Amino acid sequence: GENVEQHPSTLSVQEGDSAVIKCTYSDSASNYFPWYKQELGKRPQLIIDIRSNVGEKKDQRIAVTLNKTAKHFSLHITETQPEDSAVYFCAAILNNNDMRFGAGTRLTVKP
């Protein structure tokens, strides 16, 4: 079955610095890779996604890159702000729409 590995498990950065979270997946049939942000006490919410026919996607301060050959994808947050502090989950989805989540990264942005 599909496995999704996510690193690091915790990440602390200074406000204004960049943060990078990396994920690898095992099933080459995976074709969709969403990222979820979960703030304390709230539900996970989709913040950006990328499909397997695209190598990079950007939305303001966040971007996701995908390397299909190496089977890894990354979330990049630039100019981090304290409100970026949350737990971030990567995921990979198969053709049947079943999703596998990474274990999560707790990002702390220090003011």
Place this chain on the structure above:
Amino acid sequence: EADIYQTPRYLVIGTGKKITLECSQTMGHDKMYWYQQDPGMELHLIHYSYGVNSTEKGDLSSESTVSRIRTEHFPLTLESARPSHTSQYLCASSDYASSYGYTFGSGTRLTVV
């Protein structure tokens, strides 16, 4: 507004009680899921459903059961709650045909004393 709703938001019950956590979605999604999550930790899939009368067990062994009699409703039942069941339970849904992303409910924070 089309969304996914979970009730109750918080629940404190005694050991041995039977409880049902409610989940309803108004998006017409085919697939629904239950995840168990300790705060800020990994999401563990405990049950899922591909449609009416379809239910499957997930990766995490669970003493709960689910039913899917109507498309919009996917309740989770614990026959006899134990302190080890204390956790947050998140319901999610997705559209099998056209959309890949999951929409999550706000969760039920369960405490068994």
